[in-house]
Amino acid sequence: MALSDSLLILSLALAIEAAVGYPNRLYTAIGHPVTWIGRLIKRLDGSLNREDWSFRQRRGAGILALLALLTVTGLTAWALSALLQPFDLIGILLLAILASSLIAQRSLHEHVAAVSKGLHEGGIDGGRAAVSMIVGRNPQSLDEAGVSRAAIESLAENFSDGIVAPAFWLGLGGLPGAVLYKAANTADSMIGHRTPRHEAFGWAAARFDDLVNLPASRLTALLIIMAAALHRGASAPGAWQAVRRDAAHHRSPNAGWPEAAMAGALGLRLAGPRVYGEVRVKDRWMGDGRAEATADDIDRALALYRTACALLFGLAAGSALLAWIIAR
Template identity: 50%
Template sequence: MPLEAAISSWPGPAGALGGLVAEAALGYPAALHRRLPHPVVWIGGAISALELCWNKAGRSAAMRRTLGAATMVLVAGAAGLAGWLLQGVFEGRPFGLVAFALAASVGLAQRSLYDHVAAVRAALDAGDLPAGRKAVGMIVGRDVEQLGAGQVAAAALESLAESFNDGVVAPAFWLALGGLPGLFVYKAVNTGDSLIGHRELRWRAFGWAAARADDLMNLIPARLAGLMICLAAAGGLKVMLRDARRHASPNAGWPEAAMAGALKVRLGGPARYDGALVERPRFGDGRPPQASDLGRGLRLYLKGCALLWILMAAGALAWPR
């Protein structure tokens, strides 16, 4: 099959736009999640099960690295196969694009990300710092028990920026390019990086493949996400270009530095993880964030999502038919 014909067999950017719209409208309802856990839960369960079975302390680093790579090949391959089979069911059927969009929506997180950060904002606006800490603890990995209101706001803004890429731009990018298989493979890789792609001794070798695959799949989307934040704010580009490479990750610094520059605040800096103080780079030259900056960040996030919709709509007009 010629490449153009193969590409045109899935909806491309039009399908990605449909998925974005469906997820923004519906999210993944809690009632549905109770009956049918989100697919990321299944992916995470498979990765965790293989890690417990294969990542034995007595094995050499080389063997653990090989088994970690095999874990990601198996899980990402199974996810991609599921996406391919599901896409085949929808192709050419009445309301196939609608079904495609609904299936694609499970791999996107515009609404859920907004809701989580809005919950942090609501708690801080009400002066309920313990509730703010609890809410931000749902979306960050750092210790939150001793955070002040400004630190809670900073943590939420950092998560909002990074997750704008991981939960919105990158999955939409791979959905547009690779249909449901591309989306599902990305979600498997990203989930693997979150679970095992760590530098601690237990995961350093076993999670190497997950971390490197995630770096590769986010290489272009992270920079797009940062650019969209800057465009949405009509500013922040200078800070992003200067500070993005300070981050230990080759990708996470782009949207985070863009958010710092766009809001004219300072993000990053020391944080505690599992009781240990970790020195992180700083992004931006502004003041430390305040609780009131969360509303500004959420408005900027919505504008960034709107720009992504516009990009997908423009891409749909140019997609091979």
């Protein structure tokens, strides 16, 4: 597939997903690509992750599982792309509709906005209930500032791996590129944990996910900095300084970039020590502003996010036009 076609598909997919998201009726009827990928990962985990094997054997099995996952999902996406591509504009539109299911602009906004609404209307209990839907940490351990920071951190990190990353690989590799990314990211979320069962088996999935998210995390930080330059009350220089100073010190090689950018833009401190389940995680603060975030700060972060999404669409559409002009 020509680069101009994949960038056009990306532009259309971003517009479609922003307008309609992934309809609940469709999810109820057939599920979602991520749930289909998740079933395959679960089967691979159940059949290849054997507890009586050594650490080395389980790590090897995890590498094999990742290769099998990428092969099956990649070939499926390639076949769909090859089937639809000859239909010119109709095929491109159909591919864009399929690809839109791999991007989560609308659903991410809705889930994070629900935390702000929960705090405004239901107080701390409403905020805790809403934030428990999007983060893995224990909501009962969070006060209002903790709930607000958790929502903003989730917004920043998921902007990178739920939107910018699949968009990046879609633009670069068409539908197969986006599907392969989504398969890798889903594998990391399901088995890429340092638990007794998955520390060895999920090693390959976690490392590969770190690798494929590297370009998107940097691009996400840049989009947030650019968005901050367009918003009164946000600081593009503050975002830039926080990224330069703090991003590399996050325990994740990628999450620190969008989180630091968002923290610096809003004058907040994000990340830092926090509790997942019963485990306390030590991490560096991103940003040097106030830690006492509020529901109003969630709303400010969402405004930046909407602008950054618009900038991403503009970048995709402009790149598609430039690629088309060059190809002529």
